[in-house]
Amino acid sequence: MSPLLEVKGLTKHFPARGRGSVKAVDGIDFEVRAGETFGLVGESGCGKTTTGRMLVRLLEPSSGAVSFAGRDITHLRGRALRPLRKDLQIIFQDPYASLNPRHTIGKIVAIPLQANGINPAGGVRHRVQELLELVGLNPEHYNRYPHEFSGGQRQRVGIARALALGPKLVVADEPVSALDVSIQSQVLNLLRNLQRELGLAFVFIAHDLAVVRHFCQRVAVMYLGKIVEVGTRAEIYERPQHPYTRALLSAVPDLERLDAAGRIRLVGDVPTPLNPPSGCRFRTRCWKAQERCATEEPALVPRDGGTQQTACHFPETGPLR
């Protein structure tokens, strides 16, 4: 079966006045199958949000290709985008900035239907109320404004809007990171129930490794515009091979492990994407780096014949800790 979403060599360079360009995303490949939850995880500046925006055509890629259901959508624009919007939607991080404060939530959820000239059986209002109910909001609150809702409820409105057209794939960019802990779990459970009930595929972008583990079946780890490792949840979280993945997991303050044994502490900061290091981009912070890492960029390939792919000349082996 061909994948629902196929990304090849996707690249985004932002021009930086007189200083070359910011290599935000620098040639990444991945696939997402129908109904699959795929996580993109990494620290700020790794390119995960830029990637998400290119997928839904909010940003024009510098090069590379994105195909959706076998069709090249890399450069779709204007009217040609309309049909794609039905299948491919996005949920934003900030539930405050992503809803128009002057529209009622009924209108906010109805706009995708109206913009696509869809007249659902039973009428737009009926469909919107169904959607509000689906995301756990009171359908009678149809006429209320965003400011009357809490952050968690607003995020539910954003989810209802994304689901209005019955998409096949939803790109969710940090959908719970602005929410309080107790509310975050409510929204995560909702997203997962919807994903299972509706068979939705997700590209789930987040910096929180535990949240990604909870939601995603497969995970890609990004660093400085590259995917450094990709695999199933178990592969990434239990047997990570890339030193960066290990360091990242090791840095998470973990309620369950208070001992410092086996902890990896990276030194220094992420280098600037204006001028990323030669060879392997992680080498300047990597404790295993050798000469070869500076001269030869490691390819993202399977290391042990499995599905897990790692871009490293000296990958780690064995279980984590």
Place this chain on the structure above:
Amino acid sequence: MSAPVQPYLDVRDLTVRFDTEDGVVQAVNGVSFTVARGRTLGIVGESGSGKSVTSLAILGLHSPRRTRIAGEILVGGRNVVGLADEEIRALRGRDVAMIFQDPLSALHPYYPVGRQIVEAYRVHHPQASRAQARTRAIEMIDRVGIPQPAQRFDAYPHEFSGGMRQRAMIAMALVNDPDLLIADEPTTALDVTVQAQILDLLADLQREFQSAIVLITHDLGVVSQVAHDVLVMYGGRAVEYGSAEQVLRRPEHPYTWGLLASVPSLHGDAEADLVPIAGSPPSLINLPGGCAFHPRCRYSEQTGGRSTQWVPELREAGEPGHLVACHLSAADRRAVRGAGAIVRQRSGGRS
């Protein structure tokens, strides 16, 4: 908590109210805690729990026009509630220092970082020469792990990365060797690998300077790594208080249970649903009567109506020094924990 020494910070029955157009915000409602030198207290809570308001009150940073503060805040034995501005200013930065979530809003964008650290030093050391102050600032820049301290002295905040700015702010806070450091979400804006560096740095500096630290955060993982004691706040009140071991490993309050069960973990069954806390945090203008948590508490009915009528007192929950404000009986709480439905089983770790 049961530190033998006199606590450096002793907050007694602190109440903070704000008068607003919409009504009186009951931000902090009778909170007491202590922190000794060399110890870290983690104050945990969600938005609107009163944790940041509490910390700002310790530094006297609330506008006196709209704020009413009652209770006592003893810093080194001296009550700072009601102190005149100039007396508070003499204290602030010298005895008590603060680091914030966002270093960009705490550092002036127009002046080099080193100059700002020098200024923070000279305010409290007017007799120090410029050269002495500069030496001291460079020493601190070096101490917080900024490479090439003498060169970075003249750099501007925008030339620093987020982690470096946070280090610079820590250098500025510690330049006068304060006895008490208040850190309000100090790593929330940072990436996880940088957060780990900063948390290690804070722990190192504490061992070296023996300061008392109040760490305010929403992140239970961060608390579990650095705090000796933990205070859980909800609706402006303390609901649970004890050693980190007690509160995080043997929690007694249903809200703490809820917080622990709702955070996704790096271990265990990833397919299992999280157990969220129903509803959302209360309005501080219109707090629910009785226990502020009762509308969201799944055990409220087991209290025979008490939870809707009376605010539960914070009292010992079996173990010495472990306090909980809950109407549930010890037997009821044991039964819930025994059922294992709420508190996730946690393994390993320090005992």
